[in-house]
Amino acid sequence: MNAKLYLVMILCVGMIGAQVSSAQCTNGRYLNTIFPTYTVTTVTYSTTYSQAMDIYQPTGDTLSHRPLVILAHGGSFIGGTRNDDSTCVQLCRNLCQRGYVTASIDYRLGTISSLLDSAQIIDVVIKAMSDGKAAIRYFVKDAATTNTYKIDTDNIFIGGNSAGAVLYMHVGYIDSIGECPNYIVDAMNNNGGFEGNSGNAGYTTKSKAIIDLAGALNKVNLAGPGDKPSVNAQGDQDQVVPYTCGNPNPGVSVPVTLCGLGSLEPQYNAEGIYHWSLVFPGDGHVPWDNNPVKFPRVDSLVTNFLYTLVCGTTSVNELTQNAAYDIYPNPASTEVYIRSSSSIGDIYIYDIAGRVIAHANAAGNKTYEINTSQLAKGMYVMRIYDGQDHLPFTKKLTIE
16 A cells, blocks of 8 residues: 555444345445446436536446436536536546446536635535535436436435535535524525525435545534545645635635545544545645546545445445455454465554554565554554555454
8 A cells, every 4th residue: 555545444333324235236236347338418407507417327227226426526616517527527437337327517606706705605605505406306306206317315425526525515414504604594595595496396405425525514513423424535735625624725715614634534533423534645635636546546435435335334344355364362462463465554553433543564564563562451443454555454453
C-alpha cells in the first residue's frame, strides 16, 4: 500500500436497512464487471426547472429490483454538467457494469457573484438540493407507476463529487427543517419548503447511504445519532472544500462554513455512524479526478462499501482474501507477531472509539513484530494491508 494513502473503516456489527436477495450477490454481481455494455438514457427529471439526468442501465440485465446510485457533479455550484465530471461519469459506468442502475444529474447553478454573498450562495445550494430531491423522487415515482427502470427503492444511494457531494450530503443528513439554523430554514421556505419545489411531489426522498467525494456539511452536528452510513474520500490539504471547518475557496473565499472529512470523522465516531473514510495525505481537492492511480482506489472503496450495504456483509474479509495471515499470540501482552502468505504493508491498531493508536509499516516483508507493551489492557482492532492497495485484513486483538 502506498504510504501516502490510508484507509479508516468504522465497521458495525449487523447491517443497516434492507438487503437484496442473496441470490443477487452471487457470481460477482455488485463487485465485478459482469455486464460488458450499458445503455444511457437522458430524461428530464424536473419539468419545473428543465433539469436533466443520464440514466445508465446494464445491457441484458433481467433483475426486476435493482439498486440505484444517483451522483451529482462538481463545479462550485456555478459550473459543470452531468456529463463533464470525469469521476461521476466513470463511477456511473463502472457501477452500472457491476449491476447497478446509475444516474448522473444536472441541477440549478448560481453565478460567480453569488459565491461572494452568503445569502445568495445558500439560496443556490438549497435550489440544488431541491433538484437533487426531485431526482430521487423521479425514480420512486417510476417504481410506483410504470416501473421502467426496475429500481429497488430500499436500496437508493446518493452522492457526488465536490459540490455534488456537498449537495447530497445535506440532502442525506438534514432529516427535518427543524434541525437547520434559521438562515437555512429561511432559504428552504423561500424555495418550496423542506421537500423543495422541483417536481415529482408526493414521493419519498429516502436514501440508504451517501457517497461523499470531497464533500462537506455546513455543521458537523447535522450528522447525528442513527443517521445513515456514508463512504468518504478527501485530500487533507483541500482548500476548495475545507478538510476541516472553514470557508471554501474555489478561487475566491466563499462566506459560508463547510466542514470536510477532517471534522466529520470525529463526529461519525462519536455518534456511531457507520462509515468508511479514505484520506489522501498531502493532496488537495479531488486528487482522483482523471488520475489513473488514485481514481481506482476511490472506485474500489465505493464499490466495496456499497456491496456491504446491498448484500449484507459485515466484514471486509467477506469481500476479499488477498492473503492468509497468522496473528499470535492473541490475547497478547508485550508483542504481537504477524505472518503472511503475501507481502505486508501498513499495519494499524485502533481502539474501540476508532482512533489510530499504533501504526507500522512492514515494508513488504512477510513477517513482522509489533511491540504492544505500551497498550492498555482491553479490546482493539488490527488492520493489515497486503502492500498492494487491496482491502485490509481485519482482526480483533486483545491485550491482557
